[in-house]
Amino acid sequence: MARRRLERALLESRSREREEAAQGPAQLRIRYQVPLSSDPHGIYSLRFAPAGGCLAAGFGNGAVQIVNVATASLHSSLFRGHRTRHAITALAYHPGRPSLLLAVGADGIISLYSMDSETPLATVTEKENEINAMDFCMDGSTYATAGKDRHIRLYDSHTNQLSHILQAPDFMTGDVTPSSGHSRRIFALRFHPGERHMFLTAGWDDCVKIWDKRMAKEAQRVINGPHICGPGLDIQGNCVLTGSWVPHNALQLWDLRTSQLQKNLPFPGGPTQGQFLYAARFCDQDVVMAGGSGTSGASAIHTGTNQVLGEILLPNKPVQAVAVAPGGRVVAVAGIGGNLHIADLH
Known part of the structure; x- marks a missing residue:
């Protein structure tokens, strides 16, 4: 009986896949534009909750607000911001405890919030550093930060204590090698979603470095080329997506195993605008989403056909x-200026 149910489910799944393939790739549809009180300070980071019902937004004055995705309304303000605070550059929900949200800022402050409180559960400050990137590992046991000082810091998420530092190379001692740390500031950091120990970093030094958090200091591999100036880095299986702040061939797919370029993805924009991407993410079914300053917009692109599935243009x-x-x-x-848009692929 169970076997027949499994076979029926597999047949239904394959039938749905054939129907979807016959219909062609999905199209991007804007559902809402969401005004928020901190919009004048600009939004520098976004993160959906693991269940998808809430969206966290980080602002230029340090504010952190939570949006109800279904109603496109403000759910709560975890921190209302302050004139002395800097931009929230990265947000991440704890994979195992989705009621916890980690926020990091360009002022070097790390704040751990609970969804039901405006008072941080924990605060850590990285002195004399501007944090540009942060992410949790797959099981949530560790999070890593990176930024202006080029060091990569690994924290125990249970205690928020620093557990290890992957030191940036010292130019005075000449220890710069392909496997050493970054030579210029880091703007992106992503853990592999299916592997506990692997994570990637990228920044101004035109490369992506692939790390194993169990290793003391050396990167495992290097992808040469991407000039990353924001959260323009993502991983899906053995494929790496980069969005570079360059005029042409800004959106690229790379093979994680070989560090070789798979393809350049066309991004809309005229020859006078350039592409100049800050952010890039994988979606589903061979679709990626990327945006930046060239077109003042974001586009969904099918990686197989290169078709643009839709655009969200900011003013x-x-x-x-x-x-x-x-x-x-x-x-x-x-x-x-904020300009938060929520859209779906349908």
Whole structure:
């Protein structure tokens, strides 16, 4: 009986896949534009909750607000911001405890919030550093930060204590090698979603470095080329997506195993605008989403056909952040002036 049910389910799944393939790739549809009180300060980071029902937004004055995705309304403000605070550059929900949200800022402050409180559960400050990137590992036991000082810091998420530092190379001692740390500031950091120990970093030094968090200091491999100036880095299986702040061939797919370029993805924009991407994310079914300052917009692109599935254009304001909900069908885009848009692939 159980075997027949399994066979029936497999047949139904294959039938749905054939129907979807016959219909062609999905199209991007804007559902909402969401005004928020901190919009004048700009949105620099976005992250969907693991269940997809809430979206966290980080602002230029340090504010962190939570949006109800279904109603496109403000759910709560975890921190209302302050004139002395800097931009929230990265947000991440704890994979095992989705009621916990980690926020990091360009002022070097790490704040751990609970969804039901405006008071941080924990605060850590990285002195004399601007944090540009942060992410949790797959099981949530560790999170890593990176930024201006080029060091990569690994924290125990249970205690928020620093557990290890992958030191940036010292130019005075001449220890710069392909496997050493970054030579210029880091703007992107992503853990592999299916592997506990692997993570990637990228920044101004035109490369992506592939790390194993169990290793003391050396990168495992290097992808040469991408010039990353924001959260323009993502991983899906053995494929790496990069969005570079360059005029042409800004959106690229790379083979994680060989570090070789797989293909350049065409991004819309005229020859006078350039592409100049800040953010890039994988969606579902061979679709990626990317945006930046070249077109002041974000586009969904099918990686197999190179077809543009839709655009979200901001009013002459750069896109700073792109987020994709679990399942890959709902996306969010925001940037200077706020301009939060929620859209879906249908």
